Amino acid sequence: MTNENDPIAKPSLTTKKLYPENQESPIHFLFNKQTPASLFYKRNHFSYPPFNYANFWLSVNDSVKKPIAFSIEELLALPSKTVEVVMECAGNKRSLFRPKVFGEQWEKGAMSVGRFKGVPLKTLLEKANIDSDSQEVVIEGYDDGYRSDLDNVYAYMRSLPLKKALHPDTLIAYSYNDQPLPFKHGYPIRLVVPGWYAMASVKWVKQITVISASFAGPFQTIDYMYYPNQDNDEDAFPVTTINVNSTIQYPLDRDIVDTGKHTIRGVAWTGDGVIKKVEISVDGGESWMPASVDNGQEFSLSQWSLTYPFTAKKEYTIMSRATDSNKRTQPETPFWNRKGYGYNAVDQVTIKVE
Incomplete structure (x- = not known):
C-alpha cells in the first residue's frame, strides 16, 4: 500500500500530452478515498486561462428576473455544502476500446475523487429568480481556444438541464479537500456536477446564463456525444x-507473484445510486466470487477486496464486475462509440504465479 509520507517512493501523474496539459492519476497506487490535489488527473481542451483574480465577478443573467453578480467574498459568505465526488473523464479507459478509436488514449487513471466545498448552484439561481420558462443553465469557463474542425475560437461552455442545475449537490466549488481549489483544477471557482462525467464540471467559471431553449455549443452537440456508428x-445521444x-x-497487469494468498483489491463507482456488490473471477470469467465491499456513499468510490489462495503455478486472468443499487452491472464488452466515451466493461488483469 502506498505510503504518501515515504520520502523515497511516491506515485506521480502520467503525462499523456503537454499541450494542452493532460495527465493521468496513478489510480493503481491510491488507496484512500481522497485523491491528493497533486495527484488529481488533469484534462484540458486548451491552455490554462489568464485572468485577473482581483476583479473577479460571477454573473447570473439572461432568463432571470434579477440579474446578479457575486464577488468571491460574497460567494464565500453564502451557506456552503461539501460533497465527496468522483470526477471521471468521459474518455477514461478509451485506450481499451476495440476497434480502437481516436482521441486521448487514456488508460485507467483519468479519474480522481475528493471533497469539494462550495455554494449550491441552486442558491445562486434562486437569488437571480429564474424565469418560469427556463430550460437550461449554461456555464462558461474562462478557458478558450481555436477548434480546427470549426475554424473558429470557442470558449469552453456546457449546459445543464434545469433539474440537474437545481440538484442540491450541484456546486459552484471553491475548495478541494479542505484547501483552496488549485489553479489547474479551476481556481477560483469551478462547477461540480456529481454523478455526471467530468466534462460537465466546467472549470474557471466565468458566467452563468439561464436560457429558455436548448444550448448547442460544440462541446455539447459535437463533442461528448455517443456516436454508435x-x-x-445516426442514433447519437449525449x-x-x-x-x-x-x-x-x-495486482497489476502482467505482475509475477509467488504462490500463496494474495489480496486482490480495487475500487468501484457509479453515477446513479451506490455500489451494492463487486464480483471477482480468477479464471477468466468462468466463475465468480463476491468481494468484500465497503459502504460507499452516493457519488463517491467504494473500495473492495478479496483474498485468494493462488496455489497453481500458471497464468491467471483476474476480472472485476460491479453492480449498483439500480441493478446496472458492468457488461462483458463495452458500448463501442466513435469518440470512445463511457468505457465500463468488466475490468481484467493477467498475472503469472511462479
Whole structure:
C-alpha cells in the first residue's frame, strides 16, 4: 500500500500530452478515498486561462428576473455544502476500446475523487429568480481556444438541464479537500456536477446564463456525444451519467507473484445510486466470487477486496464486475462509440504465479 509520507517512493501523474496539459492519476497506487490535489488527473481542451483574480465577478443573467453578480467574498459568505465526488473523464479507459478509436488514449487513471466545498448552484439561481420558462443553465469557463474542425475560437461552455442545475449537490466549488481549489483544477471557482462525467464540471467559471431553449455549443452537440456508428451520426445521444465501473488496483497487469494468498483489491463507482456488490473471477470469467465491499456513499468510490489462495503455478486472468443499487452491472464488452466515451466493461488483469 502506498505510503504518501515515504520520502523515497511516491506515485506521480502520467503525462499523456503537454499541450494542452493532460495527465493521468496513478489510480493503481491510491488507496484512500481522497485523491491528493497533486495527484488529481488533469484534462484540458486548451491552455490554462489568464485572468485577473482581483476583479473577479460571477454573473447570473439572461432568463432571470434579477440579474446578479457575486464577488468571491460574497460567494464565500453564502451557506456552503461539501460533497465527496468522483470526477471521471468521459474518455477514461478509451485506450481499451476495440476497434480502437481516436482521441486521448487514456488508460485507467483519468479519474480522481475528493471533497469539494462550495455554494449550491441552486442558491445562486434562486437569488437571480429564474424565469418560469427556463430550460437550461449554461456555464462558461474562462478557458478558450481555436477548434480546427470549426475554424473558429470557442470558449469552453456546457449546459445543464434545469433539474440537474437545481440538484442540491450541484456546486459552484471553491475548495478541494479542505484547501483552496488549485489553479489547474479551476481556481477560483469551478462547477461540480456529481454523478455526471467530468466534462460537465466546467472549470474557471466565468458566467452563468439561464436560457429558455436548448444550448448547442460544440462541446455539447459535437463533442461528448455517443456516436454508435463509425461512418455517420445516426442514433447519437449525449454523454451524461457516469456508468457503473470498477478498476483492479492490485495486482497489476502482467505482475509475477509467488504462490500463496494474495489480496486482490480495487475500487468501484457509479453515477446513479451506490455500489451494492463487486464480483471477482480468477479464471477468466468462468466463475465468480463476491468481494468484500465497503459502504460507499452516493457519488463517491467504494473500495473492495478479496483474498485468494493462488496455489497453481500458471497464468491467471483476474476480472472485476460491479453492480449498483439500480441493478446496472458492468457488461462483458463495452458500448463501442466513435469518440470512445463511457468505457465500463468488466475490468481484467493477467498475472503469472511462479
